[in-house]
Amino acid sequence: MTAVEELLARAHALGSDPRNTNFAGGNASAKATANDPVTGHDVELMWVKGSGGDLGTLTAAGLAVLRLDRVKALVDVYPGVDREDEMVTAFDYCLHGKGGAAPSIDTAMHALVDAPHVDHLHPDSGIAIATAADGPALTERIFGARVVWVPWRRPGFQLGLDIAAIKAAHPDAIGCVLGGHGVTAWGESSQECERNSLDIIRTAERYIAEHGRPDPFGPVLHEPLPQEARRRRAAELLPVVRGLASTDARQVGHYTDTPEVLDFLSRAEHPRLAALGTSCPDHFLRTKVAPLVLDLPPDAPLEEALARLRELHARYREDYAAYYQRHATPDSPPMRGADPAIVLVPGVGMFSFGKDKQTARVAGEFYVNAINVMRGAEALSTYQPIPEAEKFRIEYWDLEEAKLRRLPKPKPLAGRVALVTGGGSGIGAATARRLAAEGACVVLADRDLAAAEKVAAELGATAHRPQDVAVAAGVDVTSEEQVQEAVRQAVLAFGGVDLVVNNAGLSLSRSLLETTLDDWDLQHDVMARGSFLVSRETARVLIDQGIGGDIVYISSKNAVFAGPNNVAYGAAKADQAHQVRLLAAELGGHGIRVNGINPDGVVRGSGIFASGWGANRAAVYGVEEEKLGEFYAQRTLLKQEVLPEHVAAAVFALTAGDLRVTTGLHIPVDAGVAAAFLR
Template sequence: MGTAMTNPAVAALIARSHRLGADPRTTNYAGGNTSAKGAGTDPVTGEPVELLWVKGSGGDLGTLTENGLAVLRLDRLRALPGVYPGVEREDEMVAAFDYCLHGRGGAAPSIDTAMHGLVDVPHVDHLHPDAGIAIATAADGPALTEEIFGDRVLWVDWRRPGFQLGLDIAAVQRANPQAIGVILGGHGITAWGATSDECEANSQEIIGIAARYIADKGKEAPFGPRIIKNLDKTVRRTKAADLFPIIRGLASTDRPQVGHFTDDDVVLDFVGSERLKELAALGTSCPDHFLRTKVKPLVLDTAPDAPLDEVTTRLKELHEAYRADYRAYYDRHATPDSPAIRGADPAIVLVPGIGMFSFGANKQTARVAGEFYVNAINVMRGAEAISRYAPIDEAEKFRIEYWSLEEAKLQRMPKPKPLSTRVAFVTGGGSGIGRAIALRLAAEGACVVVADRDAATAETVAREIGGTDAAISVTADVTDAAAVEAAVNEAVLAFGGVDLIVNNAGLSISKPLLETTEQDWDLQHDVMAKGSFLVAKAAARILIAQGMGGDIVYISSKNSLFAGPDNVAYGAAKADQAHQVRLLAAELGAFGVRVNGINPDGVVRGSGIFAGGWGAQRAAVYGVPEERLGEFYAQRTLLKREVLPEHVANAVFVLTAGDLSHTTGLHIPVDAGVAAAFLR
């Protein structure tokens, strides 16, 4: 693509895309596409050539870069209708786009490329605004379009995205030079303009007029009266935290999922309405919506304040019915050439009085699924306000959901990382060993909850990992049962549950027996022995509710085995942790939960404990300068190597990444070989 960004058409396209993509009323995440036509140079002949720059497959308008554009020669694109084999074979045209590419690099052309290339106007926008889709899914959409827009915006009947749709839109544009765009039945809008600014203005005009019409002409309560009262916010979120692991476990029947919870007003208004079941059963219409949300959600029908055991029983019944219904949908429409069923679990679960739970292969996917269903709610509200919501029929939905081109896109996705879909909860994660563990687990694909009593350090580590789709921080004193429960509930509300718990929080005070006070003893046992117990207990409740198995890892110490001097309180607390590993491995194995421990030698560099004074105390015990303590520890090992935080993190990864799936109750030494701490 070379110096494409010096081309004014491309610069304007990128800027326009960012503005359109930043406004959720205009389009949704990764939805829609934009394009610009302009002059370039053929690198072989040096002659001028007309080019099309268009957002490529899988990109997002709000974050579009030059590399996210596909660049094609217009002369070759415009010649494609001459070899078009007809609508029954239109999928073959996607491969033909590759023969129209200009240069190397850039994104793969999307299915909508024909729409942009064949419409003979320099700039084109294809968007999925809620107000536009409301018109597009209204039962009398064609008549409404004429009433609202006159001949300035035309109606195009539903057609699956592809080459024929591009031809249809191009034909409308040629026959109606006064028009600025079209409403695509069941789908969205397309607008165009002679300049980038004109195209953007035309897109905004269509969206704005549609939204104003719905606001001015629409009835006030299109979902009917509210029949379910929302729970108080605090109670609501407590209930959500109780329900989420149960729902996540059910939604992970076919494959593990990460979750997202939403209790925004727009969701609560819909799930509490009289017409919830009726409208939810109709499913979504826009392909961008149902590809992420499935064709329809699971709707819970128990009272918001019903007992948890009653709700759990009903959820399991509804889930089984949902799976049977989805399998029947697949069987009704599958052909011998259809891809295999991809899974029958819901992506969206609606709970009156509480909110919406959405699921996906990672947090971003789960969050975006929820955002798309909010779009669908807005579409239903708009369509019902002015007409009757009439989405495309399920046969068309199936054709897109199990489209060979969609399957090919899924197959091109990168292989998941070893810990993808897993939610890790790391105590003492704000520094030292905990920080190293949090960073390593995140790098391997886990969503990470960084728990620490120091809110600032926990937040720093979470930000180091990335945004809230990758990590969050929680403040927790592990000696406080209520604080631990609250922190675990925060993890549940953020990601749907927990799968991998690391009991790492610790401290140490090095004193001879006669100088060790009760306070010294109690503090170390409260943080490590009691703290690990409280975290394991709170996490086990979630792990059992999910029914997905899981891992609990204790960062113990070689001191749980090795009797060193001036170390009675610390060593005894670590021995307590070590035996908790064995006890919990025996108890939780029935639930598929593995419990293992790691016994590091003294970690000096990067350790929060050593920086807090333990290093100076231990150096004094051994009669070495504090700055030489790490070297001293290394020289007493068999391998003569110093143990660092990342070495402990490596062991956590090995224990939890899957290759040791049949290992529980184990302690792994990470001590470079301390013979006195050998497991016997």
């Protein structure tokens, strides 16, 4: 295997186990000689995980490639810790060829340590030792001379110099514990480096298990609510909390009720420990300096809990602004936002927030890491994270600001959560695809759960976790209980709902005399009643969130056009069309816009047409069924066939922001049917 292949194998082995390091946390490197195509001579290179990558899924493209001689030469021009930030830009002059990924702040640590292979990891057990009040003594007691304590220092060039000096002074050491931060290990081979990393991590785990206090978080004060009651309360709280957390910028939510979280929140010491905040830079950059903690018992009345959360949120924003003012300098970046990223509710669990689902989920995972760290530190000693001023220096570091500037521009629907009924096929599936492509999280609600799951899997196929993009919910929209449950699933999956597409429908082509009462009731139940139920239940969430939103009805040309053999379908669609007007008038005061789309002749990909409607309409018009789309196209002004994607484009146009002051509108998507012009 080449050095790069060995490095990637080691990174995957270490990064695939959350006990070793958190998502996108830590880095690994390898040094080896390679040919310089310019001189034809061998040159010593270092390959190291680039900024923002994840060890568990690292590829060669995610490695920064540097000339080792040039990185080491930076020692001679290092201007000192006061000008630490300049060294990251200096790495650009050390890249080999195009250099690969952007070098991270830990590059110096890997380059300056005199070992061919180096790992820097953030294991919960290692950080527990690193954040213990007597961390230096614990390190010596647990590891002897094999692992050396390094006092806290902000990541950067000086930390690399410190660790290099420790490695030189302790030739028998296999690694070190970085105060407040994590662990670093090294080896002569990739295999030895991996063994040393795991040796440090597993030894710390065993010591905590064998010597730690059994109840480091204190006695249980309140047992968690039973699962059903817990999830019901979470769904009631989440929209309001998401709205509060979106005061500065719209956020997607994630709900966690794992045993670690519920146990922590049930114990007496959780308020004290939560107030101390997290310690590892990777943790607090995602969880913020501290979480918001609801200080009420699990059985507190809902309205009391909501009122208290609003009070605590206002106080959190004041406290965060004061934290910024305490530590900001004239050169500090502007305050990014004062809303919490983590909200803890005893008996219920944790709500975490981010600009998208992955960011929200990972923030929650990092706080679970922090809980594990606090448990280990309190079991052996006292949890003592790095000082607040140091947290601020990293949170508002120029290098962190530069990393944020490198992020791609958000997509138009980023941060939005869409619920699409009838999402398993036809217009619904096309709409879901478009909304997901534009950055939205999507809930596909369909009576055919398997079809909805297939589309959801397609939408999330390229994501780290498919559920971060789309989830499926089986629902018959005629059932009040099933609609309520589908909306609850949407809230628990993504924190709320912002964009609702009432698309579920069916049609039976019958003349007036052939239309039975069952025919009439079925079509009105699915479209008129179903749209009403979905709009009512999602409107509750939209109002609770307090950040506006969109409801879009996929109505029909038949809502305004009178055609033959269509009385039940046309009447149901007319009902939907008027719901648009009624709800636009009622919900506008909440910033909720309600609009409609009137398609016609959407044959290809249509579940309605495939279920018999197409054959019936073809018979009515005297054409072959397979040519029905062409027939519809020829009777339009534009002579074009209407596809599901055209309807999806109209949904996007209504909801992406350019029509932000438009409500109560019906948009024809019919290629031009003069008889259906709105008057």
